[in-house]
Amino acid sequence: MRFAEVAVDVPMASSRTFSYEIPDELTVRPGQLVRVPFGARTLQGIVFSLSAHPQVPETKPIADLVFEEPLLDDVHLKLAAWISEYYICSLFEASAPMLPPGGRVRARTHLTLADQHTDSETLTPLQQRIVEYIAKRGLTTQDSLIKAFGESAASSAASLVRRNILIRDYSLPDPTVKHRYRTHISLSPDTASDINEWLAKTKARKQAAFVEHLREVGEPLDITEARREFGGSIVKTIMDKGWLSTKAVAIDRDPLDGRTFPYSEPLRLTVEQSEAATAIHGAFEEPSALGNTFLIEGVTGSGKTEVYLDAVDCCTQMGKQAIVLVPEIALTYQTIERFASRFPDKVAVLHSGLSDGERFDQWWKIKRGHYSIVIGSRSAIFAPVPDLGLIVVDEEHEWTYKQHDTSPRYHARQVSLRLSELTQSLVVLGSASPDVGSFYAAMRGSHRLHRLTERFADTGDGQANRPSALPSVSVVDMREELLQGNTDMFSRSLSESLSECLELAVDTACAAVAAMSASHITPPRSASSAITAAQRRKPPTMCPQCLRHRLRYYGIGTELVADEVARRYPDAGVLRWDRDIATSPKAHEELLMRFRSGEAQILVGTQMIAKGLHFPSVSLVGVVSADVGLTVPDYRAGERSFQLLHQVAGRAGRGSTDGKVIIQTFQPENYAIQSAAEQDYQAFYLREMAYRRQQGNPPYSSLIRLLYTHANQAKCESEAVRLAGLLREQQAEWGITDVEALGPVPAFPSRLRGRYRWHIILRGPTPRTLLDKVDIPRGWTVDI
Numbered sequence: 001m002r003f004a005e006v007a008v009d010v011p012m013a014s015s016r017t018f019s020y021e022i023p024d025e026l027t028v029r030p031g032q033l034v035r036v037p038f039g040a041r042t043l044q045g046i047v048f049s050l051s052a053h054p055q056v057p058e059t060k061p062i063a064d065l066v067f068e069e070p071l072l073d074d075v076h077l078k079l080a081a082w083i084s085e086y087y088i089c090s091l092f093e094a095s096a097p098m099l100p101p102g103g104r105v106r107a108r109t110h111l112t113l114a115d116q117h118t119d120s121e122t123l124t125p126l127q128q129r130i131v132e133y134i135a136k137r138g139l140t141t142q143d144s145l146i147k148a149f150g151e152s153a154a155s156s157a158a159s160l161v162r163r164n165i166l167i168r169d170y171s172l173p174d175p176t177v178k179h180r181y182r183t184h185i186s187l188s189p190d191t192a193s194d195i196n197e198w199l200a201k202t203k204a205r206k207q208a209a210f211v212e213h214l215r216e217v218g219e220p221l222d223i224t225e226a227r228r229e230f231g232g233s234i235v236k237t238i239m240d241k242g243w244l245s246t247k248a249v250a251i252d253r254d255p256l257d258g259r260t261f262p263y264s265e266p267l268r269l270t271v272e273q274s275e276a277a278t279a280i281h282g283a284f285e286e287p288s289a290l291g292n293t294f295l296i297e298g299v300t301g302s303g304k305t306e307v308y309l310d311a312v313d314c315c316t317q318m319g320k321q322a323i324v325l326v327p328e329i330a331l332t333y334q335t336i337e338r339f340a341s342r343f344p345d346k347v348a349v350l351h352s353g354l355s356d357g358e359r360f361d362q363w364w365k366i367k368r369g370h371y372s373i374v375i376g377s378r379s380a381i382f383a384p385v386p387d388l389g390l391i392v393v394d395e396e397h398e399w400t401y402k403q404h405d406t407s408p409r410y411h412a413r414q415v416s417l418r419l420s421e422l423t424q425s426l427v428v429l430g431s432a433s434p435d436v437g438s439f440y441a442a443m444r445g446s447h448r449l450h451r452l453t454e455r456f457a458d459t460g461d462g463q464a465n466r467p468s469a470l471p472s473v474s475v476v477d478m479r480e481e482l483l484q485g486n487t488d489m490f491s492r493s494l495s496e497s498l499s500e501c502l503e504l505a506v507d508t509a510c511a512a513v514a515a516m517s518a519s520h521i522t523p524p525r526s527a528s529s530a531i532t533a534a535q536r537r538k539p540p541t542m543c544p545q546c547l548r549h550r551l552r553y554y555g556i557g558t559e560l561v562a563d564e565v566a567r568r569y570p571d572a573g574v575l576r577w578d579r580d581i582a583t584s585p586k587a588h589e590e591l592l593m594r595f596r597s598g599e600a601q602i603l604v605g606t607q608m609i610a611k612g613l614h615f616p617s618v619s620l621v622g623v624v625s626a627d628v629g630l631t632v633p634d635y636r637a638g639e640r641s642f643q644l645l646h647q648v649a650g651r652a653g654r655g656s657t658d659g660k661v662i663i664q665t666f667q668p669e670n671y672a673i674q675s676a677a678e679q680d681y682q683a684f685y686l687r688e689m690a691y692r693r694q695q696g697n698p699p700y701s702s703l704i705r706l707l708y709t710h711a712n713q714a715k716c717e718s719e720a721v722r723l724a725g726l727l728r729e730q731q732a733e734w735g736i737t738d739v740e741a742l743g744p745v746p747a748f749p750s751r752l753r754g755r756y757r758w759h760i761i762l763r764g765p766t767p768r769t770l771l772d773k774v775d776i777p778r779g780w781t782v783d784i
């Protein structure tokens, strides 16, 4: 008897598998998605290995296969095992992002009323309402019950089941996303003489026209088209005569269908670009000689993308595939445009903005080796490429690469590094303002650093691009503006510059105004939100320095800024760009096309403006408020602000006109703002690392965040206090002295979607040592 070790889709925080018998009629291989009995339910599982000996004496057989073909290859099974171990989640959860879209299907719980009368007085009001609800609707899924009555409906329903008032049953639906087929029809070959005879005498003109059309075209017709053209009853009549053969043809839902990208020649690389490119070529030939992770630190507009294009070219010429990650769906279009025009028909796209069908079809085509390049956001790192040669992580510092909301809470850069170890592929990280952890790794020799210091102006007129200067940046002290009696959201200098810019730009886009408001700067919520004393205090209402002025809390949204710009400059076109306006990748693309076409001269947007957009006609960038991100209680607040400002400044002056940037702030003395204004990454890095060292924060330590949420504030706090106590007890018992357990304190934000949030941070060289000693109770989120 053979057995399979299966990772079952049950919630657990460990990498365990369960042993199942392999029935004779099934061919089971590692990497397959299967259905298995588990308690009273049938659940999905992934076969991780085969063995001759089960873990337990009594085993059940695998029920059946969801897909015949293994979905995870050996590399991805190993990657899933690493993710499960590193990010502390089940093996199934770790594998789920590697499945074809829609492949993971959860078991459904169904509830019906038992034929039994109950004394309703013994029921709680919620139980009573649940019973009434099910009595009215009949068979009800537990999900719809939770939707109607909230999370607590599940435990109330469970208690009704225990009391035999409700009957519980389970089902496991089939995956909903599938290949889509069209029916093609053609005349059956052996019917020619019957048809000739019939045509000679028939009076049914329309039927004859249809048959003759099929003859004339000589190739199969789509049945839907045929019905549309000749009528459904005509097609049916000929079909009923037995003269048509049918064939199901798979349709390819291709997100780039109908798009044409004019071919663009590779540019002649500069000396700096060539040095990076040559080193990458060398690493392809001898992957582990000097290390296979590159960090390209290049000022904005220095042609990092050209280096990526060259590396991808080298990779594909070796017959291998490349994955290119971009931090924002909004940016995929621009990146796709550049890659698809260099590598026509070789680019696949994978991101959550595509329809399920498109993602499904792209996934299978990638798996079958149809594409050489996959471009996508974070989860594209799990694309099933058969022979990976290169991973490019563009704007590698971006925190959108971290998954916060659902398990596995992975960081795509971290996963890239592990995947590259498993496949011997290269990783190219690129940024104008690298993550300090990545730069530190480069300083210590783990990554190979290449710098691009020269910037290019895109002439846009077919002439060769020429080197250009970085934009000039000025910082405006908004306190000074107030003292001068200017209470507007725009400083005098930003107003003047906007007017000047508009005078020069009649038909072209000219300015981007970043309104980095509180409502659109989402503070990072990952493991490492450091706890500061500020979190324990209420926000101050007086200035802590002069103790005189009352403090007002301040944040300006894009809508307000866009309205104000439109009011002041009624003749200029103004476009607003934020997530309320652009709700899909298509909407992002349309908006950017409109701006590019010169329909509007001013683009008002959130931090999205910062993330790598390339508009040669933009000569002015204004940052309405640079302060909001600086005040969030996170040890990375300075780094985030620097990156954002540095990046947004880089959007100006990418064409033939010089760039100008105006940063408005109430904290002009802040080191992050100063270094961003000087566009000096090195200066920022040194200051930031000195703070990190002083406070013992990463990269001088590692952090693990434990987060608990509850609808009841007191329960949330008491559970957080209880776990913190337990952690400290275990720390004392095991003598673990190099891990600090910070907190518990309310997280930031302290309440989200109706639930209170408390967290504990473990800090130290290897905080896992303490975590491994404590069974983290259910309900806690562990974020590494």
Ligand SMILES: Nc1ncnc2c1ncn2[C@@H]1O[C@H](COP(=O)(O)OP(=O)(O)OP(=O)(O)O)[C@@H](O)[C@H]1O
Residues within 6 Å of the ligand: 267, 268, 269, 270, 273, 298, 299, 300, 301, 302, 303, 304, 305, 306, 431, 432, 455, 456, 457, 458, 464, 465, 466, 612, 613, 614, 650
């Ligand atoms: N070797 C080169 N010769 C001429 N032009 C170049 C060269 N390399 C890059 N460019 C041009 O410079 C401009 C900026 O390049 P690119 O977008 O690749 O820079 P980047 O470093 O990726 O930018 P950012 O990080 O600011 O988004 C583009 O118009 C590009 O065509």
